[in-house]
Amino acid sequence: xxxxxAITISGLALGAVYFLVASGLSLIYGLMDxxxxxxxxxxxxxxxxxxxxxxxxxxRNGAMFLVTAVAAIAAGAVVAAATELLxxxxxxxxxxxxxxxxxxxxxxxxxxxxxxxxxxxxxIPMPGWLTAVTTIGPERIPNGDFVALGVGLAMxxxxxxxxxxxxxxxxxxxxxxxxxxxxxxxxxxxxxFTLVFAIGGAAAGLAGLLNSVAFxxxxxxxxxxxxxxxxxxxxxxxxxxxxxxxxxxxxxxVSLVQVYVTFYAGSGGGLAQLGNMSVVLMLAVVLLARxxxxxxxxx
Amino acid sequence: xxxxxxxxAAAIQAxxxxxxxxxxxxxxxxxxxxxxxxxxxxxxxxxxxxxxxLRSLIGLVPPTGTVRVLGQDVAGxxxxxxxxxxxxxxxxxxxxFTRLTVRDNLRLAxxxxxxxxxxxxxxxxxxxxxxxxxxGTLSGGQQQMLAIGRVLLADRPVLLIDEPxxxxxxxxxxxxVDVLERVRETATILMVEQxxxxxxxxxxxxxxxxxxxxxxxxxxxxxADENLVRRLLGVSA
Numbered sequence: 001x002x003x004x005x006a007i008t009i010s011g012l013a014l015g016a017v018y019f020l021v022a023s024g025l026s027l028i029y030g031l032m033d034x035x036x037x038x039x040x041x042x043x044x045x046x047x048x049x050x051x052x053x054x055x056x057x058x059x060r061n062g063a064m065f066l067v068t069a070v071a072a073i074a075a076g077a078v079v080a081a082a083t084e085l086l087x088x089x090x091x092x093x094x095x096x097x098x099x100x101x102x103x104x105x106x107x108x109x110x111x112x113x114x115x116x117x118x119x120x121x122x123x124i125p126m127p128g129w130l131t132a133v134t135t136i137g138p139e140r141i142p143n144g145d146f147v148a149l150g151v152g153l154a155m156x157x158x159x160x161x162x163x164x165x166x167x168x169x170x171x172x173x174x175x176x177x178x179x180x181x182x183x184x185x186x187x188x189x190x191x192x193f194t195l196v197f198a199i200g201g202a203a204a205g206l207a208g209l210l211n212s213v214a215f216x217x218x219x220x221x222x223x224x225x226x227x228x229x230x231x232x233x234x235x236x237x238x239x240x241x242x243x244x245x246x247x248x249x250x251x252x253x254v255s256l257v258q259v260y261v262t263f264y265a266g267s268g269g270g271l272a273q274l275g276n277m278s279v280v281l282m283l284a285v286v287l288l289a290r291x292x293x294x295x296x297x298x299x
Numbered sequence: 300x301x302x303x304x305x306x307x308a309a310a311i312q313a314x315x316x317x318x319x320x321x322x323x324x325x326x327x328x329x330x331x332x333x334x335x336x337x338x339x340x341x342x343x344x345x346x347x348x349x350x351x352x353l354r355s356l357i358g359l360v361p362p363t364g365t366v367r368v369l370g371q372d373v374a375g376x377x378x379x380x381x382x383x384x385x386x387x388x389x390x391x392x393x394x395x396f397t398r399l400t401v402r403d404n405l406r407l408a409x410x411x412x413x414x415x416x417x418x419x420x421x422x423x424x425x426x427x428x429x430x431x432x433x434x435g436t437l438s439g440g441q442q443q444m445l446a447i448g449r450v451l452l453a454d455r456p457v458l459l460i461d462e463p464x465x466x467x468x469x470x471x472x473x474x475x476v477d478v479l480e481r482v483r484e485t486a487t488i489l490m491v492e493q494x495x496x497x498x499x500x501x502x503x504x505x506x507x508x509x510x511x512x513x514x515x516x517x518x519x520x521x522x523a524d525e526n527l528v529r530r531l532l533g534v535s536a
Contacts, residue, residue, distance in 0.1 A: 170403050174396045180359050181394045185408050185449065186382035 005139050007263050008256065013145035013214050015255035016152020020207035021232035022239065022247040023159060024080075024200020030176040030242025031196050033095065038083055038102040039204055039232065040225030041109045042076040046205020047212050047220040048113065049075030051124045060127045068124070069209055076205020077198040084197035089190065106226065113222035121219040124212055131218070144214035151210060155203060156248050162199075163244065172196060176242055231258075234279055238286045240296020249294055254279050308370070310335040310457050310487035311356060315364035318348075318355045325351045326362065327511035333504075338479075338488040340498040340519060342532060343508035349491040350391050352508065353459045356489075357381045357388055369457060383410070384457075387450025391461040391491070393442040397435030401426055401445055404434050408449040419448040422478050440471030447478060458482065460490040464497055476500060495522055495532075507531045 021043060028036050050072035057064045087105060091097040130147065133140045163169035171192045175182045182189050204225075211228060212220045235254050239246030262275030286293065309332045316329035325348045333339045341349045355362035358378040366373050373381045382388065396404050405419065405426070420427040423444040429437065434445060443463065450458055463479065464472045472494070479488070479501055492498050498505060499522050507515035515531055522528055 167406065167409075170399065170407060174399060174403075174407055177396050177398055178394055180378075181390065181396070182407070183378040184357060184359060184382060184388045184390065186379050186410060187407065188377075188379045 003263075006141055007259050009139075009141050009145050009149070011256040011259035012252065013148040013152075014259060015252040016148045016155075017207050017211045017214065017228070018231055018235050018255055019152050019248050019251035020155055020203045020210070021228055022235040022251055023155065023244055024203045025232055026236045026239065026242055026244060026247045027159075027172070027196050028200050029236065031172050031179075032088075032092075032193055034088060034098050034102075035095070036088075036102050036197075036200070037099060037229070038105040038109075039200065040227075040229030041106045042080050042083075042201040042204035042225070043208035043211070043228055044113065044220070044222060044225035045079050045109070045208070046072035046076040046201075047124070047208030047224065048117070048122075049205065050209040050212075051122055051220055054125045057125075060125060062127060062129075065127050065130060069206060072205040072209040073202045074205070076208070077202035080201020080204070081194050081198040083201075084194050088197070089193070110222050110226065117222065119222065121216075121221045124209070124218040124220060126213060126218050130213060142214065144210075148210045148214040151206065152251075155206075156244070159199075159244050168192060168195060231279065234283045236293075238283060238293055240293030243293070243295040246293055246295030254282065257282060308335045309333060309367070310337075310369060311489060312367040313352075313356065313364065316352070316355055316362050316366065317364055318351055318360045318362040320351060320360060325511055326355060328364070329355075329508070329511070329513055331506050331513060331516070333487060333489045335487050337504055338483050338490065338502040338519075339504040339506060340502040341489065341491045341506050341508065342493075342498065344532065347508045348511045349508055350461055353388070353461050353489070353491060356459060357386060385455050387453075387455035387458045387486075389446045389450055389458070389460040389463060391465065393439070393446040395434040395437070395442050395445050395449075397433065399434055400431050401434055401437070402430040404445055405430075405449060405452055408452045410453040414452045415454070416452065419451050422451065422481070423448050440467050440474070443467060443471065443475060447475065447482075451482065454485070456486055458486045458488045458490075460488060462491050462493065464492065464494050472497070495528060498522060 021039065025036060025039050028034050050068040053071040054064065054068045057067060083105060087101045088098055091101060130143055133142050134146065163173055171182060171187055175189055175192055179189055207228070208220070208225065211224065212218055216224070231254065235247055235250045238254065239248070239250030258275040258279050261278040265274050311333040313329055313331050316326050317324070318326040329348070329352055341352060343349050351360055354360040356366055356368065358373070358376060358381055364374070368381060368386060369384050371384060373384070396407070405416070425441055426444055426448050429441065434442060437445065447463065463475050467475065476497055482488070483501065499519055502519040505517055505519050505522065506513055
């Protein structure tokens with residue numbers, strides 16, 4: 001029983017990381033119809049920015065971790081905004097061009113990271129409390145899981161508030177429904193596009209750091225974003241393209257199925273990938289039974 | 300007199316306007332002038348380019364040719380910049396944001412801190428009563444009120460209105476026409492309208508399109524001549 005609780009909390013934490021990545025992807029597709037295959041590199045660059053800052057800070061405390069997180073968020077946001085301004089903007093109305101340019105950007109930046117840092121993983125120095133475990137009765141829960149879960153919930157609350165209560169949030173929701181009419185009200189939709197990319201990039205950058213902290217013992221590598229992106233796309237499709245709440249629900253469902261199957265059915269050698277396979281199977285079932293996803297709009 | 304527009308000047312001018320939609324050459328050299336302070340109706344059979352003309356004037360359909368709005372040459376400008384000159388656009392089929400509340404639909408049309416909510420709610424009290432309701436749950440007439448209310452929130456000297464009475468019940472048609480009669484005191488209006496009676500009541504000038512060309516420009520009261528209406532529009536007045 002105690003293992004079940006610990007695994008469930010670990011699954012929820014993984015779901016929080018999936019949500020951070022998938023929420024940006026979903027927002028970007030919902031507003032701009034852009035399938036952003038460069039989203040994974042925003043995550044990786046966020047993790048590397050966090051690592052670069054953390055290795056230059058001598059203290060190992062909460063403030064240091066906060067600074068590291070801010071660096072990851074800023075790196076993701078800046079690179080994402082630059083991507084929208086320089087590469088995506090000239091290609092609006094050209095979805096094939098957008099897909100090709102985002103895949104190309106991802107390959108180029110992963111190549112640059114591999115060339116600059118090699119394929120070996122790097123370790124982000126972390127404060128001791130983050131790597132410790134909290135004992136609750138018979139349970140021993142890694143603190144990193146609580147941090148990831150808390151950040152995921154905070155991001156869901158912040159995005160919900162932003163989309164429903166702020167003018168830019170309303171512009172984004174309106175733009176997802178009818179971009180031309182938003183323009184016809186005198187609103188510069190291009191600015192909203194850049195903002196959405198920056199928000200998505202910031203969330204992905206933070207996800208890169210949290211993924212390393214909670215699930216990789218602080219290790220980062222140039223390919224971590226691409227690995228995470230596959231699951232994030234699955235979450236977005238299952239949740240429904242453009243739906244933040246759909247992404248949140250799908251992130252939890254996908255991650256829990258993944259950890260339960262991995263632990264209970266796939267722990268024996270050759271079945272190690274069974275958790276990942278179950279997620280792909282779930283995607284297939286959703287696409288067949290409900291192509292628009294859990295909460296997606298009808299095309 | 301309407302703010303920013305000297306009497307007799309053209310609030311909107313287009314010359315040699317061409318535009319294509321999906322490979323079809325819809326506008327084939329439109330020349331038109333909308334005098335400041337007037338209501339001009341754009342008429343013609345279905346598919347002759349009336350809606351495309353309105354959309355081209357604000358850049359939603361990219362045109363070639365010359366377009367001047369409120370004295371500015373706006374050719375090549377992005378839509379939001381043309382709108383910010385002081386243009387309001389009410390599209391065909393309302394195009395309200397169905398997943399947003401009435402209040403949020405109006406909020407999107409704000410151009411500054413001092414908006415005319417009192418004016419909009421006085422003209423359309425139902426919008427005030429339904430401000431928290433999703434626009435997608437409104438009736439067609441209520442959605443039209445919202446679409447018109449959006450452009451009246453700020454002082455916009457030029458209004459482009461596409462088929463304001465299309466698909467509305469007689470009650471809502473009367474209400475919309477009453478509102479537009481009041482609005483024309485403060486704005487130049489270019490509207491697409493199929494209802495000849497509405498045109499005669501609201502407009503001073505008519506421009507008739509056919510096959511992407513202007514084929515007639517004249518006074519609205521000429522539409523009392525049934526033969527002219529039948530010849531130009533293929534319908535009786």
